[in-house]
Amino acid sequence: MVGVRFLPMLLEVKAGDTIVWENRDPFPHNVTADNGQFRSGDIAPEQTGKITVDKRGRFLYVCTLHPGMKGVLTVN
Numbered sequence: 001m002v003g004v005r006f007l008p009m010l011l012e013v014k015a016g017d018t019i020v021w022e023n024r025d026p027f028p029h030n031v032t033a034d035n036g037q038f039r040s041g042d043i044a045p046e047q048t049g050k051i052t053v054d055k056r057g058r059f060l061y062v063c064t065l066h067p068g069m070k071g072v073l074t075v076n
């Protein structure tokens, strides 16, 4: 997370992978799936949030603090 966006915005991983998001902005962010499949909780500046994904599919997610921050996660 940097500049109030997810970088990269499109992410492709395998089932069972753990994804780490690092917050490089000076305010908190979170990672929240639109369908409720995963949720990081708020991640403070300079901190990281981890999610392990085990369900295959394509998931849209946002930061609920900044609804314009969107990403797409594909789990193969």
Ligand SMILES: [Cu+2]
Residues within 6 Å of the ligand: 028, 029, 030, 063, 064, 065, 066, 069
């Ligand atoms: Cu945010």
